[in-house]
Amino acid sequence: MSGDPANAIWNTFFEECEEQLGELEGGLLRLQDGTAEPDCLNAVFRAVHSIKGGAGIFALNPLIRFAHVFETTLSVVRDGKLEMTPDVMTIFIRAADVLADLVRAAREKQPDDPSKTKDIAAQLAALNDGVGAGKKPAVDAVMAPKKPAVIVPPPPPAGPDHVWHIQFTPTPASDATSHEVALLLHELGRLGPMTVVGGPDAAMNHIEGAIEVSPGQLWHIVVRANCGEAALRDVFSFADEEWKLRISQGALEEEASAPEAEPEPEPEPEFEGFEIFAMDPQEPEPEPEPVKLIAGAPPAPEKPAPVSADPVVPEAGAKAAAVSKTIRVDLDRVDRMIDLVGELVINGSMLGQMVGEAGISRAAGVALALRDLDQLTREIQDSVMAIRAQPVRAVFQRMTRLVREVSAQTGKPARLVTEGDNTELDQTVIERIGEPLTHLIRNAVDHGLEDTEGRKAAGKPAEGVIRLRALHRSGRIIMEVSDDGKGLDRARIKAKAVQKGLISADVQLTDSEIDELIFLPGFSTAQVISDVSGRGVGMDVVRRSVQALGGRISISSKPGEGSSFTMSLPLTLAVLDGMVVAAAEQILIVPLTTIIETLKPRAANVHELDGTMQMLALRGNFVPLVDVSLALGFSNKPAEAAQSVALLVETERGVRAALLVDRIIEQRQVVIKSLESNYQAVNCIAAATVLGDGRVALILDVDAIIPAGKPEQLMSRIGSWEDEAA
Amino acid sequence: MSTILVIDDSPTVVMHFSGILQGAGYDVATAANGQEGINQIDAGLKPSIILTDLNMPDMDGVAFIKAARRTATTRFTPIIVLSSDTDGRRRDAARAAGASGWLTKPPQPSQLLAVVKQLAPK
Numbered sequence: 001m002s003g004d005p006a007n008a009i010w011n012t013f014f015e016e017c018e019e020q021l022g023e024l025e026g027g028l029l030r031l032q033d034g035t036a037e038p039d040c041l042n043a044v045f046r047a048v049h050s051i052k053g054g055a056g057i058f059a060l061n062p063l064i065r066f067a068h069v070f071e072t073t074l075s076v077v078r079d080g081k082l083e084m085t086p087d088v089m090t091i092f093i094r095a096a097d098v099l100a101d102l103v104r105a106a107r108e109k110q111p112d113d114p115s116k117t118k119d120i121a122a123q124l125a126a127l128n129d130g131v132g133a134g135k136k137p138a139v140d141a142v143m144a145p146k147k148p149a150v151i152v153p154p155p156p157p158a159g160p161d162h163v164w165h166i167q168f169t170p171t172p173a174s175d176a177t178s179h180e181v182a183l184l185l186h187e188l189g190r191l192g193p194m195t196v197v198g199g200p201d202a203a204m205n206h207i208e209g210a211i212e213v214s215p216g217q218l219w220h221i222v223v224r225a226n227c228g229e230a231a232l233r234d235v236f237s238f239a240d241e242e243w244k245l246r247i248s249q250g251a252l253e254e255e256a257s258a259p260e261a262e263p264e265p266e267p268e269p270e271f272e273g274f275e276i277f278a279m280d281p282q283e284p285e286p287e288p289e290p291v292k293l294i295a296g297a298p299p300a301p302e303k304p305a306p307v308s309a310d311p312v313v314p315e316a317g318a319k320a321a322a323v324s325k326t327i328r329v330d331l332d333r334v335d336r337m338i339d340l341v342g343e344l345v346i347n348g349s350m351l352g353q354m355v356g357e358a359g360i361s362r363a364a365g366v367a368l369a370l371r372d373l374d375q376l377t378r379e380i381q382d383s384v385m386a387i388r389a390q391p392v393r394a395v396f397q398r399m400t401r402l403v404r405e406v407s408a409q410t411g412k413p414a415r416l417v418t419e420g421d422n423t424e425l426d427q428t429v430i431e432r433i434g435e436p437l438t439h440l441i442r443n444a445v446d447h448g449l450e451d452t453e454g455r456k457a458a459g460k461p462a463e464g465v466i467r468l469r470a471l472h473r474s475g476r477i478i479m480e481v482s483d484d485g486k487g488l489d490r491a492r493i494k495a496k497a498v499q500k501g502l503i504s505a506d507v508q509l510t511d512s513e514i515d516e517l518i519f520l521p522g523f524s525t526a527q528v529i530s531d532v533s534g535r536g537v538g539m540d541v542v543r544r545s546v547q548a549l550g551g552r553i554s555i556s557s558k559p560g561e562g563s564s565f566t567m568s569l570p571l572t573l574a575v576l577d578g579m580v581v582a583a584a585e586q587i588l589i590v591p592l593t594t595i596i597e598t599l600k601p602r603a604a605n606v607h608e609l610d611g612t613m614q615m616l617a618l619r620g621n622f623v624p625l626v627d628v629s630l631a632l633g634f635s636n637k638p639a640e641a642a643q644s645v646a647l648l649v650e651t652e653r654g655v656r657a658a659l660l661v662d663r664i665i666e667q668r669q670v671v672i673k674s675l676e677s678n679y680q681a682v683n684c685i686a687a688a689t690v691l692g693d694g695r696v697a698l699i700l701d702v703d704a705i706i707p708a709g710k711p712e713q714l715m716s717r718i719g720s721w722e723d724e725a726a
Numbered sequence: 727m728s729t730i731l732v733i734d735d736s737p738t739v740v741m742h743f744s745g746i747l748q749g750a751g752y753d754v755a756t757a758a759n760g761q762e763g764i765n766q767i768d769a770g771l772k773p774s775i776i777l778t779d780l781n782m783p784d785m786d787g788v789a790f791i792k793a794a795r796r797t798a799t800t801r802f803t804p805i806i807v808l809s810s811d812t813d814g815r816r817r818d819a820a821r822a823a824g825a826s827g828w829l830t831k832p833p834q835p836s837q838l839l840a841v842v843k844q845l846a847p848k
Contacts, residue, residue, distance in 0.1 A: 012738050012741050015737075016738050049781055052810060053738075053779075054739060056810060
């Protein structure tokens, strides 16, 4: 991605757009709830302006056009000609949403769909017209200076110059011809100052090699050069007879508008949109700066000031304004560094182990130095991880819009309150948390909140509040989505679970167990599949996406007061909490997030099923028993269940199973090394890691090792587990 | 070798202009706002031309031009304003502050180079 500069600018533009859209949305919301700083409106204006400016580089016309209208209306407000009423605010917020859509459409190169922007653009324009500000030039005129095409080369060399007029018609109209024209323009430019008097507008682009030749078009070029006709004909030596080349000296009689070869020393570029300000010899002069600290000093008038006696005064106080210094770095580079630091940590602990084994005293110089080194490497690791960390603000801001949209769709007034926007999280986690978060928030508005009558009856304010919170807790990130709605309807959830055959009717469940039922695959409480939360996606999918990130999700709910979903996420995906186990003398890592409990199975509890599959009876329930050594081909005779340890795991699919291993060694954090990129994909193995003693250990892919079964059947009696455990 | 200072808060624009200018053989220094631009000049940068945006955070283009005109090294350096702003008052303000010229943003690459070449022959 980094190789092609055009591509790099394209990517930068959209990164910038995301930032600007964030600024825009954030600024508008602060203006709406009255917490805006004085410069806020200007920042909002700048955000739209910057998007327009960048879009101009790529000629993204729908985006430019809309941003222009938006910007114009914002400037009317900024100039105090239009009051920011709630109605105006609503239009602005919708316009920000539309702008975000246009940016996305441009990024995905979708065709222009004016119907989506027409409404809001018209509303914005109406606001302008209302204050008579509609006379700004049309954006096309602003953004696309067209004529005439002039190319001004370096100042002409000294000496008597001739003015040559060259006319020709390039044929055929093909890419090859276009290329030839580009080349010859380049060659002519080397002879002397050259002006394309007649030809397509695209001639301006000749530096980029983007000239389009249309059939029968007459080109007219004026060159002022200290050379003879032969030299010019030489340039055209490759051109065909068909080109009808005409070279003449001096003014052509039919050329009234062509710039004559005025012997002016400084030819000015003559295209629209450029202006060299006439220089008064006295100018520029510094304005006498009023000392701003003196109370009551009038503001400096915005006009040129008379000559001042002390022209060279450095800016007083040189502004203490902190300039934020940032650089943009390719993510691959950061990942490479994280990888290397991971190796460093492993190397360090290997060294430590060797020193320990060599019988060197802990107080010896080597051991002490090693401890310092260890401390330093861990600090490096933390700092490198911090590079990948990003504040969750960007995701949270998107959710504000989501609440607004869902609220409009469902007719339930709602607003989002966010907390902990600055909490930092690994970039990859942030990218992938958006989807589950979207589901949770849609659900919260659609199912969590009562309708307006319901809220009135419950004595709650008409507007529902969705809270989105992020915080650090013991090395993990907690993200919470809560609503102040009606809470889960437990009777209905249980009835539904029974009806769907997920639990048996006579099972006694605690409240939190009932709440957990909504995470079962195929469970959806919505009576009618609504437009908002429908789409056949249930909470099981949300749980799976969270688990795929190495996270967990849980729910708590109070009838009449609302529900709250809590996600616990790892700070980074580069390290993993794992259970280190041994199977047939091989060391394996089982991700801790998949393990529910560990147990010593009794032989009496192991049953054969169809002679092909072993099942473990576990508190009145059966789960498939997977012999890890057999499944991975480490050994070819089944392990003695009684001599082994079973890990009860739950996969991302929601399937439970018991994994049989020889023994548990320890629990530790491991640095994940991709097998695909270092070796090749291996069945049932998710990745690898290097242990402290330098041995490579494989990380088990729990989802892949468990035989696919029907989750509904396997989970059919989920309730009875807890029964017997109690 | 002529150095051109490009000041714009949009990294897209900075990258775009830098690419065009570097492609034509100029050295390019960049700044994300007027304050950064002044800091660079204070730190010893001697640009042959300055291209600046107007609407920027921290220190906008007009404030930058005023500050640059009070600084010895850039007192007479050509400063071209690059802006898509169509407001005549902004243009007047830039001119009053000491801008040398105005180029509507985004210029065609050839326009940009034409202007730059005219003001700073390599």
